[in-house]
Amino acid sequence: MNTIKLDIRKSGVTVTDAMKAEALAANALLHSKQGAGNDFLGWVNLPTSISAADIEALNAQASKLKEKAEVIICIGIGGSYLGAKAVVEAMSNSFNLLRRDRKEPVIVFAGQNISEDYTCELLDAVKDYSIAAIVISKSGTTTEPAIAFRIVKAEIEKRYGKAEAAERIVAITDRARGALKTLATKEGYPTFVIPDDVGGRFSVLTPVGLLPLAAAGVDIAELVRGAQDMERATADGTAFDENPAAIYAAVRNALYKEGKKIEILASYEPKLQYIAEWWKQLYGESEGKDGKGIFPASVTLTADLHSMGQYIQQGERTLFETVISVGEPACKIVVEADDENLDGLNFMAGKRISEVNRMAELGVQLAHVDGGVPNIRIEIPAIGEYAVGALLYFFEKACGISGYILGVNPFDQPGVEAYKKNMFALLDKPGYEEESKAIKARL
Ligand code: PA5
Secondary structure, eight states, X not given: OOSSEEEOTTSOOOOOHHHHHHHHHHHHHHHHTOSTTGGGOTTTTHHHHOOHHHHHHHHHHHHHHHHHOSEEEEEOOGGGTHHHHHHHHHHSOTTXXXXXXXXXXXXXXXXXXXXXXXXXXXXXXXXXXXEEEEEEESSSOOHHHHHHHHHHHHHHHHHHOHHHHHHHEXXXXXXXXXXXXXXXXXXXXXXXXXXXXXXXXXXXXXXXXXXXXXXXXXXXXXXXXXXXXXXXXXXXXXXXXXOHHHHHHHHHHHHHHTTOOEEEEEESOGGGHHHHHHHHHHHXXXXXXXXXXXXXXXXXXXXXXXXTHHHHHHSOSOEEEEXXXXXXXXXXXXXXXXXXXXXXXXXGTTOBHHHHHHHHHHHHHHHHHHTTOOEEEEEESSSSHHHHHHHHHHHHHXXXXXXXXXXXXXXXXXXXXHHHHHHHHHTTOTTOHHHHHHHHHXX
């Protein structure tokens, strides 16, 4: 039985045979590697290619870092950041920082912005803690993480010396190319490889995600097992009705064709907020091109019902909503009866908070559907490594299928170069002299 239950009954979409055939053909194309972007399909069979020895090597490296550091600074951006951030948030106690009994190091992130204040506050915050770093960049040349790494590397070397820095810094990068690879080789950093055929946003199940997660205390073997089972459950040849990735991809494309241009990923568990951020990158970068693509947005409920709820209920009718629904919480808290009942909540006495949350979810679903917002529900039994691993692969597979149905190359991102060119020209990078003059004249 599949860990993920997909419920499309409130999407308003009637799945036709043509839609099924189109989704299955797209899935087959991913497996035959004959479609657009076929040199970046290493993620398709990635989970089942991960061996016990790979997991052991990652756990061994994570243990070394954990022994040395109370805080591990994880440096990367985009696909070299969001997967680890998403799963660390999902799998950790939300108040980890405040827990005196915390056993695992705190994982903090850098290099995902160019904020001087962020960098400064980070250095200040870690000054009384032992530190280590994991620096992640496939190209090895991305500006944001390169700046952060220069600063963190200097801090580590200042504190511990160059030799010890090589014990506290791990690089995750290309097998052979790029500035980070060159630096890692020169400095003798332990290095893990990002496979050539796995693009950034599909790399969470490579060392890019797995090493930081192992360092955070996440059971990466179980995460990978969940992804492996989902890889099998969505394999080529699986019937449409049995393949949740094909169904999700088909339904969201049908909604797009009906004018539903924005998909809101919603969840009632705040610790899934960064899963939504990761999903936004995955779908936004994969599908937003050639003047096409669903705009991926997200909300955390019920919080955002008090901010975005009005728009979702009654704003422009270009939205549909996909809810990640969690079956069972890890904790149990019951609303107690109160003799005075001044807040009028005694009608809830004896109910678990999760029951109230569930009724909110069901009530919101019907309200939004009544308001013209079609609903897809993705249900996972609980927030655990196995289910999250399955969810990650489910979204990746559905994204590949969906992109092919849409008729784009889901595995490139030519649009992200535009800002870099302008930024380098404005910063007078050597080689950009002409662009520099031209852009400054436009300011
Ligand atoms: O999905 C992608 O390819 C991008 O988001 C990259 O991951 C991001 O730009 C970081 O690139 P790199 O790992 O080369 O530093």
